[in-house]
Amino acid sequence: MSRCLAYRAIDHVVLERGEVAHTWRTERWDSLRLLTPNWQSRLPGSSYQGDDPDGYRTIPQVIAFIENYAKAISAPVRTHTTVTLLRRNDDGYLVRTDRADWQCRALVLASGACNIARVPAFAKQVPPSIACVTAQQYRNPNQLADGGVLVAGASASGTQIACEIARSGRPVMLAVGEHIRAPRMYRGKDLQWWMDAAGVLDERYDQVDDIGRARRVPSLQLAGTSDRSTLDLNVLTDLGVVLVGRFAGLADGKAQFAGSLRNMCAMSDLKMGRLLETIDAFARASGLDGTVERAYRLPPTRVADNPPLTMDLARHNIRTIIWCTGYRPDYGWLEVPVLDHKGMIRHDGGITASPGLYLMGAPFMRRRKSTLIDGAGDDAREISAHLASYIGAGAPRSIALEHAR
Numbered sequence: 001m002s003r004c005l006a007y008r009a010i011d012h013v014v015l016e017r018g019e020v021a022h023t024w025r026t027e028r029w030d031s032l033r034l035l036t037p038n039w040q041s042r043l044p045g046s047s048y049q050g051d052d053p054d055g056y057r058t059i060p061q062v063i064a065f066i067e068n069y070a071k072a073i074s075a076p077v078r079t080h081t082t083v084t085l086l087r088r089n090d091d092g093y094l095v096r097t098d099r100a101d102w103q104c105r106a107l108v109l110a111s112g113a114c115n116i117a118r119v120p121a122f123a124k125q126v127p128p129s130i131a132c133v134t135a136q137q138y139r140n141p142n143q144l145a146d147g148g149v150l151v152a153g154a155s156a157s158g159t160q161i162a163c164e165i166a167r168s169g170r171p172v173m174l175a176v177g178e179h180i181r182a183p184r185m186y187r188g189k190d191l192q193w194w195m196d197a198a199g200v201l202d203e204r205y206d207q208v209d210d211i212g213r214a215r216r217v218p219s220l221q222l223a224g225t226s227d228r229s230t231l232d233l234n235v236l237t238d239l240g241v242v243l244v245g246r247f248a249g250l251a252d253g254k255a256q257f258a259g260s261l262r263n264m265c266a267m268s269d270l271k272m273g274r275l276l277e278t279i280d281a282f283a284r285a286s287g288l289d290g291t292v293e294r295a296y297r298l299p300p301t302r303v304a305d306n307p308p309l310t311m312d313l314a315r316h317n318i319r320t321i322i323w324c325t326g327y328r329p330d331y332g333w334l335e336v337p338v339l340d341h342k343g344m345i346r347h348d349g350g351i352t353a354s355p356g357l358y359l360m361g362a363p364f365m366r367r368r369k370s371t372l373i374d375g376a377g378d379d380a381r382e383i384s385a386h387l388a389s390y391i392g393a394g395a396p397r398s399i400a401l402e403h404a405r
């Protein structure tokens with residue numbers, strides 16, 4: 001967004017509570033690699049120039065990539081500046097920070113979609129002998145007590161963390177709710193390549209039937225590894241991970257798991273099949289059929305005949321629960337009435353009902369790829385165009401940002 005505002009000669013600042021790439025420095029586990037290949041993290045005016053376009057960035061590489069981009073575009077970032085209040089006033093918006101107040105005519109909320117780990121309310125009833133860790137707090141298996149681990153949630157974070165802990169030798173149980181299975185490679189190419197080429201990631205928010213539902217869809221079960229292998233529930237079962245249904249409750253130290261495991265897996269296989277059909281249709285229509293591997297399908301997800309519906313956590317020596325049950329944004333500082341009853345910003349493709357107030361980085365904000373680094377560019381180009389016309393910047397002009405204190 002900063003690059004797009006600069007391009008339009010719109011005077012702006014970027015307020016950041018930590019360092020550039022703060023969330024990548026503080027909220028990710030050690031072994032995480034992007035699940036998107038290097039070529040796919042395109043930002044306005046920047047594309048991958050290295051010699052490993054199909055590799056997956058490590059966390060230090062992601063930090064360096066974002067830092068270098070901020071430097072290259074001379075983004076006017078004010079680090080260690082936490083926004084503590086945002087209020088509308090006659091001149092636009094008052095932005096209070098722990099350092100100074102700012103007055104601006106327009107404002108882009110780009111504080112992230114994943115500030116707080118979503119944890120079910122019954123987590124409060126977990127016995128004190130069991131440590132609870134969220135995906136944001138998890139770093140590596142060494143931080144965990146010896147003994148069994150229950151991982152709740154089987155999307156990208158949950159499957160990757162369950163895999164790593166199982167490989168460390170600990171018994172792992174994975175509570176599986178709604179998830180979307182996806183092969184890493186399909187017909188000889190990265191799944192992300194197919195989704196990009198076939199236009200799946202460019203699908204717009206105003207073209208899908210139920211955008212509310214589309215925005216809640218969990219992340220694909222993908223991992224970025226050097227062997228480009230698929231990470232799905234069958235792989236985890238082969239590693240000894242025990243699959244149970246969605247973690248639905250807890251009473252007297254006994255975990256309750258939903259009886260929907262088989263259904264959830266069947267739905268996930270079905271959704272994967274639909275995605276692969278879209279890709280096959282694209283390959284056919286674009287004349288790629290003869291040049292890539294033939295279409296194929298993975299065997300269905302294997303599910304035990306009678307997965308347990310309850311489990312005494314202590315008796316099964318579960319010492320840690322890792323909540324990989326999603327994330328939500330934190331707008332505790334926002335005093336502009338644009339939140340819905342769930343605390344999410346109401347918006348139309350990133351444009352809120354409060355004039356001059358915009359959003360970035362929200363799931364499926366304008367396109368399916370809005371969730372990804374790669375989606376920020378197109379969103380920023382369109383939102384900055386709207387913002388420019390709002391402030392009357394037909395010809396470049398300044399937002400007139402100034403210190404109020």
Ligand SMILES: Cc1cc2nc3c(=O)[nH]c(=O)nc-3n(C[C@H](O)[C@H](O)[C@H](O)COP(=O)(O)OP(=O)(O)OC[C@H]3O[C@@H](n4cnc5c(N)ncnc54)[C@H](O)[C@@H]3O)c2cc1C
Nearest residue numbers: 016017022023034035036082083111112114361371372373
């Ligand atoms: C575990 C995980 C893995 C992911 N893997 C991938 C991947 O492989 N590929 C991919 O493309 N995308 C991935 N994503 C998504 C990716 O993180 C987002 O697309 C991207 O980070 C969005 O950038 P952002 O700047 O909108 O949000 P963020 O990266 O969350 O940045 C928001 C910034 O706002 C700051 N901030 C928050 N509140 C305040 C405040 N009150 N005052 C001042 N500053 C504040 C934060 O410190 C932070 O630096 C992943 C996300 C997660 C959680």
